Amino acid sequence: MSLQKPLRLITISVSHYCEKVRWALTKLNIPYVEEAHIPPFHIPIAKSLGGKLTPILVMENQVIHDSTKILQYLDTIVADESKLFPIQPELRKQVEDLENLFDEELGITARLWGYSHTINQPQLIKQAWCRDVPVLEKLLFPFTFPIVKKVIKTNFEINDNSQNEAYTKIQEILTMVSDLIADGRKYLVGDKFTAADLTFAALAAPFLLPPEHPKRRPNMQDLPPKMLAEIEEFRQTAAGKFGLRLYGTERF
Ligand SMILES: N[C@@H](CCC(=O)N[C@@H](CS)C(=O)NCC(=O)O)C(=O)O
Incomplete structure (x- = not known):
């Protein structure tokens, strides 16, 4: 290279x-x-x-x-x-299909779930957003956030039902991944870490909160109790444990 x-x-x-x-x-x-x-x-x-x-x-x-x-x-x-994508066309296709599914469904739902629980708590958002950003942006956060919050609520269609809908959808995806790895495989496709594993774990990070994540370390005690309880449930699924393991063993 x-x-x-x-x-x-x-x-x-x-x-x-x-x-x-x-x-x-x-x-x-x-x-x-x-x-x-x-x-x-x-x-x-x-x-x-x-x-x-x-x-x-x-x-x-x-x-x-x-x-x-x-x-x-x-x-x-x-x-x-x-390489993160297998050379063999069949395996590559499986990786690409899973990556697309996670991009389109898991990533969007995880974000909706996170904001549904936190959007009305500027302190939590500030803690999550402002890591390693320019000082000026951090200082301006109290002034810009009220406007950005409205845009997020509209764009992501956050309403009274979002929390439950996102929770259900995440459980569905976790069940799908848990079923896939139920045969004891180490990785989602083939016998090697691929873009499918990486995409799954990275896009699940908002609700798994892996300790190895380089940015996302909210103080757990500050999170709303319902959010914390759901994180614990997601972490206990086979797919949740798999995502946490990938962070522990592959995030370097
Ligand atoms: N499919 C895109 C999604 C990227 C995306 O949604 N990025 C969000 C952050 S999570 C963003 O930049 N949002 C800014 C905006 O909507 O103005 C990808 O995989 O890169």
Whole structure:
């Protein structure tokens, strides 16, 4: 691999899609510099790079948006033995299908679940969002958050039913993953850690709260009791234990 300068990774610090890319870069031993932000400060930066969402990977001659596209690109610049996508087409397809499912369903539901429990508690949001972001953004949080909160509630359709709906959907996905690993397999596809495992664990992190997560360390005692009880339930499922194990053994 011949990369001139470290890559730049533009993130919203707390985002689990950003954690997915952070994990891949670390696992693949690719040097990078993270530029973390809180909403809405990511907007002008993302716009200037031709997009809207984070993560964004910025290289000298190329900008890549979307965690899945970033992982696919990273796989092209590492040695075969390090790749996160299997070489065999059948296995690769299984990994891609699971990654898409987790991106589209788990990631979105985990985020809805997290905000449904915390959006009305600015202190908790501040703790989760402001890790490693520029000081100015941290200072402006009390002024920007009331507006951002309204946008989040509207965009993610957070209402009185969201908590229960998200809880049910997460349990469904965890059951699906628990069934998949019920035969005792170590990884979701094949006999090696892949993008499917990484995506599952990173996108489940908002409700598993793995101790090895580099950003997400809320004080458990500050979390609402219902949220804490649900975290404990999710952690006790076979899939929850699997996600926690992946953080323990593969997040380096
Ligand atoms: N499918 C995208 C999802 C990325 C995404 O939803 N990013 C959120 C953070 S979790 C974001 O940047 N939101 C900012 C906004 O909506 O303005 C990916 O995998 O990268």
